[in-house]
Amino acid sequence: MPQVSMTVNGKSATGEVEGRTLLSTFLRENLNLTGTHIGCDTSQCGACTVHVDGKQVKSCTMLALEAEGAEIATIEGQAAEDGTLNAIQQAFQDHHGLQCGFCTPGMVMAAASLLKENPKPSEAEVRHHLEGNLCRCTGYHNIVKAIMAASGQDVSAIAAE
Structure with missing residues (x-):
C-alpha cells in the first residue's frame, strides 16, 4: 500500500492508505482526528471542511494521496494547546x-x-x-x-x- 505524509495541525503525519482512501477517512481513521465529521460523502454538507495549504476544502472530495506533502488544518488544531478556544x-x-x-x-x-x-x-x-x-x-x-x-x-x- 502507498504511504502518504503530510503535516496536520503542525505535526508530521504518515500512514499507509489505499489509493481510494479519502482525506476525511485518513484524518478520522488513521490519525484519530474525529472532529472532522462525515455527513454526506458527496460534498453537499460541509461537515468535513478542513484547510489544505491554507485553502478551505471538503475533505470527502479529496484523496488522502492528493494531500501528500500538504499542510492540513482541522478543527482539533483551532484551539490553543491548553484547550482555550480561539x-x-x-x-x-x-x-x-x-x-x-x-x-x-x-x-x-x-x-x-x-x-x-x-x-x-x-x-x-x-x-x-x-x-x-x-x-x-x-x-x-x-x-x-x-x-x-x-x-x-x-x-x-x-x-x-
Missing part, C-alpha cells in the same frame, strides 16, 4: 451558533477561511460563504452572528433567534 469557537459558544454540534467543526473551519480572506465581512458575505455548509438545527442566524462577532464587529443590533 475567537471563532468562543463566538460560537457565546452567541449560540450551535445546537447538535454536528456541523460545527465544518462551520468553524469555513468561518476561519472567510475571516482570513475578509476580516470584516458583511452579513450577506457571511451567508454567501456558508452556502456550502449545511445546518439542520440552527437556521444559520446565530452562526452568522457568531462569525460576525468573531470578526470584532458589533452584533448587538442583530436579534437573537
